[in-house]
Amino acid sequence: MGERVASDVPSCEMERHLLAAAEHLLMALKESPNLSGDARRVISDLQSRLLAKPMLRERREEFFEETEERLNRSEKEIMDWEASRLMICESGEAKCNEYLEAVVEIRRSIEVLGNVDPSRIVRQKETVLRADRVLEVAMSRLEEEVKCILGRYKQTYVPRSMSFRSTTTNLASGESFSSLEDVVVDSPRQEVKAADLIQPDMIPVLKSIAKVMFNSDHGQEFCRAFIGARRDALHEYLAGLEMKQLSIEEILGLKWDVLSLEIRNWVRAMRIVTGFYLMSEQNLCNQILAEFGEIASAAFLDISKSSALTLLNFGEAIVMSSHRPEKLFGVLNMYEVLADRLINIDTLFSEEECSFIRVEFHNFLAALGNYARATFSEFREGVESNRSQKPFPKGGVHPLTSYVMNYIRTLCAYRTTFDVIFRDEQVCFMCPPLAAKGMVEDEPTSPLDRHSKSILLVLEANLREKSILLEQNALKHIFLMNNICYMVDKVKGCDDLRRCFGDEWIRKQIAKYQQNATSYLRATWSCALTILRESDYSPGSSTSNTRTRAREKCRAFCLAFEEVYKLQTGWVIPNPQLRSDLQIATSQKVITGYRAFLGMHKTDIDDKYIKYTADDLEDLTLDFFEGSNRSLPRAKSRRK
Template identity: 45%
Template sequence: MAGYQSMMPNHEGEQHLLAAAHHVVKALRAAKNLSDDMRKVLGDLDGHLSKMTGNTESRGGEFVEIEERFKRAENRILRWESNQTMIWDTGTEEVSDYIGAVEEIQTLIESLRRLSVKGNGKQKEILSRADSALQMTMLRLEEQLIHILVQHKQYFEPEYVSFHSCQDVVYDESYVSVEDESSDESSRRVNSGRVSGEYIVDLIKPHVIPDIKTIVNIMFGANYDQEFCEAYVGVRKDALTEYFVILELEKLSIEDVLKMNWRTLSSEIKKWNWAMKIIIRVYLASEKNLCNKILGEYGTISSFCFVEIAKASLICLLNFGEAVAMSSVQPEKLFRLLDMYEVLEDLLSDIDGLLYEEAGSYIRIEFHELLRKLGYSAKATFSELQIAIASNTSIKPFPQGGIHPLTRYVMNYIKTLTLYDESLNLLLLDQDSDHSNPVLETANEQDASSVTFCPLACHLRSVTSALQCNLFDKSKLYKEEGLRHIFLMNNIHYMVDKVKGSDLRLFFGDEWIRKHNGKFQQHAKSYERATWSSVLSFIRDCPHSNTFFKATPKERCRGFNLAFEEVYKSQTQWSIPDSQLKEDLRISSSLKVIHAYRTFLGRNHISDKYIKYSVDDLESLLLDLFVGSPRSLHSSQKR
């Protein structure tokens, strides 16, 4: 071999001659009309020539062949340089020809590298040309890649309407009927916004995946993996940014979020909840799937590219969550916070799956951290509710003794809260075990169902206790004792009614309902006593009292009439919004009054002209009470 090395330059001419002879023999053998003898001679000659080139000139011959092959491959590539069209748009034949040429050049470069370690200038030059040609093809392939990725990208278009959430429960004194606006929401929230069915969608039309894979393999094979990843990550990252536009997600600074009014923020939160589900569960899951399809064979590069694509957008979503979690606590925010909490909790396992590799682990941890913060914020907001109730003070009595907006607000609020019972129980359990909470009642009753004594139930009862305290304070603003009782009766009745008519009854339990039924009935009785005992004292024969005994029946009748008219005048203004309750109280009052009046009229013979109201009159007049519009008897009914 050493001898051959030194010989080579001297015999360059000979090499070419041998190669030429070999070609001639080969060509002759390919001819069809050869006799068997001729065929044999040529075969032998071919064998000899092969031996000769093999033994003495193999490398030089190989180089010549490589050069030939290279020139052919280079031509196949250069042909495209003047042509601006995308190769993949021209048809499979063209593509496979181009790919074939690229592969050929790659193989040739390898052979040339082997040769040119000690090769001559000519070999080096060809290697340089081959490198150049390869660079050209890589640039071309990168363009093709971007073209394919851009042309064939697809977006998953979710239905916006599929997401429901409970409405805001906002306290507003002027807005009297906050009630029942959201009554049907409870059933709708169940499974809200669940993205149904198969979560993986095709972000790139499936038929181009093999093309992309071809490009990957060639570029990686040629050590152009960095360029591939830059281009791939770049296009996919832009696609994700574009998807944010499609979902109408705007980037917001933390300052923006903290300064936002509640209505806007509430709708931004709803959007976030919805987008989180779509982006994490569908889009990014599909993105990761795509990465694996294309780069799966190259190990960690796949997950690295995925994290590069997703990172900025995930941090953007994270930051919105951070901003909401740090915004001030206001009771009306609780539902949106709980929505966020539940959405994120639901998605955590998906997030863990997307980012389990090292590259994205800190983002994964941040989402876990965010969940904790949202939970903390939700708890803080819940306790803010009790503070808000306690600090809701009035200067003037609530007109007509009706149902105070605070009562409506609180009851609707806690009714909505029960929709979040699972999350809240979890959050409140944490809190209660941290330091024993005085609010907690001990579950010593045997028959108590577990729901009635879950942490949420205990907190809800303490909320209604706070509400009752507040209402009691408000009731003291009334001058008339009767109205004070009407007010409490109305409000407690409303509370009981809300509890009985919703899932709240499970949390409050029968015992609570029984007790509070008793409470408002007590107030009804107290009302009757406060109102009617003084009125009826005129006409009642009371053996223990001597006050009116001396008065004549005529005078007693007049006293009764005046007192009744007074009651009529004031109590027609009072209001009992619940018709059943109103009916019950009228009947019970009526029974008492009519009975006493009839007895009075029966026992005392009073001239008709002193009897201003017949029993029937009284009965129908009593029906005017509690309608909430003032009436008077003095002018119209005078006789």
């Protein structure tokens, strides 16, 4: 049966069917997105030869009519949308697909008619030119549709796992030092998945548009629209993170309070952009353009390099600026976030054409480390060279002491980063002014511990020099006692500082300020207590001479106490416990001696000769070290 049917079909008709099938096969092959340019040219040549076959010439007119009819329908679809000026992407995926099918039909018509040698048929030539014009209109429209989709359907958000904990540390201003603001960023590395930067339902539409435009030799126009829109979106993300695009000159001209805020914004932008947005951007490029070979990675580079260079540009300005000590914490934040994200950066820019960005970020990390070391050195030199021409009048805690302790306490939050940066940094641990006194501590092992103890040795040497400016020997001891006690309290009150300095350091410093307290008592009250000595008095004897001497001693002692009172009520001991301890020590050493003296001479000194009782003086010692000079009230009115 099959043989009879086959025999009924003329051989020429069979050949015609085979040629038509071959024609459709070649057209289908040209639709492949992975087809190279050489392969397309070969297929076009085969189509031309196929249509030149004598058997198909008689069908050319019929074929042309069919093609022109399809072309007219597709042209109407395209021009109707052009006349409406509405955006196709807003009409739903079905309308988008209808429009793209019309564009594909136009392109097919051009390819087919172009292979039929239109030189013999004027009408056919005009039809091809008309189809070319319609295709150009469609390509321009699709380019606008790409911009519309990327503009209207973009998504912007900050992942919750990239939140920040902000702290503000105010360091007391000390002569050449300024206040410090700091933001500490969560240090543990957190992996964040890429997210859709375009609404998911529009991604298939973009892919379809890309396929049509690339197959129509308008891939460059698609990339131009896609890259331009995504680059602008990335700049908007940076602006939303308050990352301004400033020139190096503008950054160098910023005042510190403004610059510190910009550093904070840079840290946040660096963490979110390199850890989330660029990853998502690369994912979007791959979703849309991966089937077109290396174009996806080239598009990602064009989209991201401007923002990456903006981040690098800011960093370059920072490392070019002066090494002011208060900048150190901002720089350490920058170092932390960059070191944390360097793996992301290496992955994002792994292609050879992106290598310059990888190299720039690695070089920048090294530059930040160098800047941090130079800035810390500037801080140390500032502590050492902080000289005073005027004495610190009341013996309280010097601003330099509070500044240095707060500075080191803040540094402890960056222990890991500091130890990495200063791992190979040598410390001159023996501070010359203290080395001569044999006051050098055992060298610790951690870079932060070494540098912190070294700084405090420098600070203590500086404080001793400042104490020399004080005229009263007793006030020198009060000044040193206050500042050393402040250092100890800071260390004891902070776990990070206590871990840095250790209990042995605390014990040694407590011994130092206790020794200063003892020296203060000796310097203040030795002369007054000498007055009460009984070298010229024999127990049991009560003569006119001894009574006179006893009364004179009592009066002289009270005068000496008054002088101390007027002066030392104006001195300051900020620590309440230390102030109370010294008041008690004064009472035990001085008032007890005065009470014993009065008891021994109770028959020699009448009440009218006793200006202050021991209880009076004990009460008066409570006024010492309050920071406000006082005058003693009249004795009689005091006893009423």
